Amino acid sequence: MWQIIKNEWHLLIRSRALLTVSLGFVLTFLVSVFLGDLQSQKQNKKYKTAKEHLREKWESIEEMNPHGAAHYGTYVFKPSNLLSGLDEGVNSITGNVLRVEGHVQNEIVHSEASQMQSISKFGKLKSSLLLQYIVPLLLIFLAFQSINSEKQSGRLKLMLMQGQNPANIVFAKTLSIWLYGIALLILSILVYTLLNLNHIYSDLISRMLFFFISYGLYYYALCGLTIYFSIRWKHTSLALTSMLGIWIIWTIFFPNILMSSVEKWHKLPSRATFNTAMKNDRSKGLDGHNPADERRKHLEEQVLKQYKVDSLSQLPINFDGILMQEDETYGNKVWDKHFGELRNVLKQQKQSYQLGGVLNPFISLQNASMGFAGNDNLHHQEFLVQVETFRRGFIKSLNDKHAYGGSKTGDWGWKANKSFYKSIEDFQYQPTAISSVFSHYIVDLVFLLFWGFIVSILLILGTKKMQIL
């Protein structure tokens, strides 16, 4: 089998047209990897400058009332993931800026896509674009006449007469073309790694490994299926049109139609409905600015009892700060409920979409690619959860300072000093470890394996029915 593969590669290398196309591809890959990396660097630089600018603003607060500071708030910017140079995923669609303040869990805003008119429906020139859409086409063109041309030239008969096993020939042909795709895949990952050698760590290596495995499995399914058509169809053009049809359905029709359908099966609320529901739930609880509220009374009684005093003015602490924090705690419950429901619907949508992989391995590939690159919606949600956790800690420190920092109830003019504000830590994004999210992508890998298995069976069956002449 190895001999046939070697022979196939010799033939491929001898083809001037293929060499030209390959050279073009290699160049495009290099350009895409280089530009992807350059963009990440530029975006990171911008991110760093903006983050430092905001921190500087925060640390420059001389004196401010802690509740005032909660309204003043801060901002968190979404950092670009190191692997976004390979697959940007949803990053250009999701926003980049998130306001962190008291009383409210804001949504991320100002996406890149919303800052200009439409350019590219399929995203930027990233390796993923070439690996998902273009390389498969090239593999189809390499594979579609692989067996047929051997039949027509009589070489197939010759090989069989020399004692070669038909299955060996078919699998060797499949593997030789598959290896061509793998070579391009390795090239893009290798160049990317070299460009980012200083920033690579073990988690990224694992991610790249799974990224590689996903594409490897998809390419195998694609090459095998094309070879199968090449065995089954009498005319090479029929094999080509069949595969082109499949490529169109797999990559363009099916993912779009399924995703739109999934959003209809598991409906998300409109923004107005979502906000009204949260507002209603929130108004049932404590309102930090509403002293007439019943819950406030209950809390007041509780605190007075705790400090064994009769009135708020006798309290050694500032009741307003406690009230604010209680309001936050209640608000957090409301947000957890509503944002939690939202995340659940998104999760259901994702799971239903992933099941489409049983009919279309491209869906599994796309999910796995942006997932392993750390740029799918799941990773985006993880980022939002991290920011919200930060917000809660941030606001709690301010409310605690307001309550226990030395001021008395009603003393809104009291101000915390610069050193306190400086002591509040800035948001630090912790990249999601692959081990914590891997389980979400098992289904994609399983479907890709399933397709590899199905295609292998098809090849074996096809070999049995193969006409030599």
Added chain:
Amino acid sequence: MKNINLFLYEWKHFIRNPFKVIAVLLLTFAAIYGLHNGASLYHKQKQEIERIQEKVKEDRKEYRLNYTKEDPKPSAQEPIMAIWFNHIYQFKKPASAIVYSIGQAEQYGFYKWVNVRSSPYDNDMTQEIANPERLNGGTIDFSFALLFLLPLVLLVLLYNIRSLETEQGFITLVEVQHPKNTTWLLSRITFYLVLMIIIISGLIFYGALLTNLFKTMSSAFFLMLLYSLSYLLFWFILYYYILRKGKSIIHNSLVMIGVYVLIAFIIPATVSQYLSIKHPANLMTDLIDVRDDRWELYEQPDSLILKNLYILIPKIKDISVSTDRAKTMAKNIGYYALANEFMKKSALAIEEDSKAKNQFIRATFWFNPISFYQNRLNKIAKTHFLDYKAYRDKIQETIDKQNHTMIIDTWNDVKVDQKKYNEYYTIFSE
């Protein structure tokens, strides 16, 4: 006559090839699906707007009760409260032509409660709650079917014309019968051109029926037809030259798919990538800095606030504020008006950045036809970036109007009654 026969005979070629028939059916199915997606978004947005309008109507009715009492609440008589509780909304009403191109409609909000504290860059100006992975892939709409699927279907329809005859060796026979080889080729492919014209026109007409387009914006129908057919012609000419030069089916397929990949994927993606290097995503730090400017306003002495207000609205210089309460109110409202000015100033830098990006994209249109057509179709459907910019401008205009009216009326110590309350609604809802 010979050419007409060729043209008619091509029908037999077409229906005898199941792949070609399936390809055309797939395109038709995708386009109909896309039209229904567009229509569904149109109805969904319309319903949401109607729901909000109904809610506003109820809220206003309730608030208006304040003015029917003998002794109305003092706060209800203040212009700021009356304007606030008028619940002024600005809507980006969907155009019926959205049925053809959803465009950027899903990237922005389409309703906003506009008050003195608003800005066109508020959180609620972002897209409706949606799955980002779906937004990333985009919804199949008619423009998607037209721009991306039509060239592929044309490829399937045309790839073997002439090359099949060349491969099977009877091209010389064809040349004997048709000395003008190009006319023979043209006659055959014209069949597919006519077929596509009929299908596309039918689809555009069908789309128009889904949202009653002829009633509201019939010009969009003709523009859509014009751009769609010119796009069809563009690919036909391109493929015609490939077929004329082509020697084999494989060669034709390879070149045609290569051209498709280049035009549909590589060029737009490269432009997009280059643009994001030249102009990385704006992190809106200019807008964020307004927070500090606003904060500083609160620290400023009244005299400075008033000085700035006089510059902003010179008319109030000549009005002497009658009561202390009016004075305090006017000054408080002044904060909003001045903060609004800061916001407008910083938004200019953002608009400039967007302008530079858009100019760059426009400059690539001559070699980037897909982006050109995509944006033209979005413009017809009123789902283009500029349509949403106009919406943002309208919001800003309303904020300005509200601030201006509030200051003038508060300065004049206007007591709002039911008539004035309704008048505010009419002025700001324009």
